[in-house]
Amino acid sequence: MLEFDPEVTEEEWLQEPPRDAWGMWRSKPRRDRRRVDRKELLLIVALFRSVADLLTDPRALGMAPAVERYADEPGEPEAAAALDAAGEQVELAYDAQQPTRAATHAVAAARNLVSATHDSAQIIEMAVGARAAGRAGHEREPDWYECAEYRAAVAAHGLLMGRLIRDVFGNPFRPVVFSPSWRTGTATALARQMYETRDFSAMPILADALQDAGCDDTDALDHCRGSGPHVRGCWVVDLVLGKE
Numbered sequence: 001m002l003e004f005d006p007e008v009t010e011e012e013w014l015q016e017p018p019r020d021a022w023g024m025w026r027s028k029p030r031r032d033r034r035r036v037d038r039k040e041l042l043l044i045v046a047l048f049r050s051v052a053d054l055l056t057d058p059r060a061l062g063m064a065p066a067v068e069r070y071a072d073e074p075g076e077p078e079a080a081a082a083l084d085a086a087g088e089q090v091e092l093a094y095d096a097q098q099p100t101r102a103a104t105h106a107v108a109a110a111r112n113l114v115s116a117t118h119d120s121a122q123i124i125e126m127a128v129g130a131r132a133a134g135r136a137g138h139e140r141e142p143d144w145y146e147c148a149e150y151r152a153a154v155a156a157h158g159l160l161m162g163r164l165i166r167d168v169f170g171n172p173f174r175p176v177v178f179s180p181s182w183r184t185g186t187a188t189a190l191a192r193q194m195y196e197t198r199d200f201s202a203m204p205i206l207a208d209a210l211q212d213a214g215c216d217d218t219d220a221l222d223h224c225r226g227s228g229p230h231v232r233g234c235w236v237v238d239l240v241l242g243k244e
Contacts, residue, residue, distance in 0.1 A: 049064065056099055062090075094111045109124045187209040223235070
């Protein structure tokens with residue numbers, strides 16, 4: 001069962017560009033804490049991929065794919081074992097010296113992907129800012145996090161974060177009632193291919209397939225035809241595939 005106790009209004013949730021990504025983060029629907037929150041895990045992995053290029057320690061590289069697998073297969077022993085193994089490796093990376101401040105933050109974010117998603121999201125934001133500050137030559141300054149480059153990068157990341165939250169959760173103030181008749185073979189095949197490859201360029205084609213199946217929900221169709229971004233956990237793709 002989902003818990004939805006928003007601290008932002010529907011208007012603020014839908015605002016483009018997003019102005020309160022952290023308010024949206026705290027407002028997003030949550031699954032019972034006794035169960036794996038698949039959507040939250042997929043969201044944090046999508047956010048993490050924005051800084052994954054900072055990882056230079058190979059021991060930290062396996063965490064994101066392991067979390068994705070675990071999100072979709074929480075009851076599978078092999079998925080749990082793979083997550084444990086990746087966690088052991090990222091702990092070794094976390095204990096080691098990393099080449100830059102940004103890389104240090106990226107490893108810390110990977111370490112917290114499952115155990116503390118909110119902390120991981122905050123660290124990802126810091127990694128984004130640290131990367132920008134480092135590129136501008138502020139890496140070793142005591143107030144590196146106050147430079148203009150840091151603030152600009154964090155602001156841009158907030159836009160991405162808000163849009164990813166909307167991609168994964170849609171509009172929780174007005175959930176779409178998805179008709180099983182829209183789940184045709186064509187629509188399902190398109191959605192599955194995009195999900196498995198992480199290539200969501202066929203979203204407009206999915207909109208056409210849904211419309212051909214009788215879907216007249218403007219929120220779903222507009223989301224498919226919009227500019228994105230789209231990631232694993234996208235609310236329309238999940239509805240087509242019957243995922244929660």
